[in-house]
Amino acid sequence: AQKITQTQPGMFVQEKEAVTLDCTYDTSDPSYGLFWYKQPSSGEMIFLIYQGSYDQQNATEGRYSLNFQKARKSANLVISASQLGDSAMYFCAMREPTGTASKLTFGTGTRLQVTL
C-alpha cells in the first residue's frame, strides 16, 4: 500500500495566485514527521516545510504553509502568491523509524507550472 499519495501529477497556477498541492499519508506509528520538498530541474531536493505529528499548529514558512488534518491523514502544501521560480516538482515525504534508522518515504510528486 502507498504510504504517501500525491494524486495530482501536474498543476498549473497563475503568477501571484495561491495553489494547494495535495498529500495523504498512511501510518500506524503515532510519531512521524511530514515534509515537503521542492525539486527543480537541477535535481537537488530543497526542504520547504516540516510538520510533526504532535504539533498543534499548522506549520508555516514564508509563503509556504502546511494544512495538516491528522484525522484525515492529509498534509497539503499551500503556496501563496506564486512566483515563476516556484515552477518545479514538489514531493511530500514522511519520516518514520525503520529499525534503528529513520528514513523518508516520498510520494510520486506533483509538477507545478506557474504561468504569467
Add this chain to the structure above:
Amino acid sequence: ETGVTQSPTHLIKTRGQQVTLRCSSQSGHNTVSWYQQALGQGPQFIFQYYREEENGRGNFPPRFSGLQFPNYSSELNVNALELDDSALYLCASSAGIYNEQFFGPGTRLTVL
C-alpha cells in the same frame, strides 16, 4: 557553512560494471542517507549510515553497499550494474538519525 556535496555529477557505465558515488556531509552532521530516484518517481531509501555503521536499509539487493568514513563522508557502491540502476542518486546528511535531512545535488547515473 558548506552544504552537502556529491561527486561525480554525471556518470555513464555499462551493464556489469561497478560504480562508486561519493558524498560529503554538511559540517557537524554524523548521519548520511542514500536515496535512488528513478525517472518520474520519488526517491527511494537505499540505506542510512550513522557514525560509520549501517543502521538501516531499504529494499535494495546486497550489490548496493556503502561506507561511512571517520569524517562522516560516505560512499555508495553498486556492483554488477543493471539497466534499471539508471537513476539520480541522492545523498542526505543530518545532525542525527531523527534530524532534518539536507540533500546534495545528486549524481545522475546512466547504465547502457
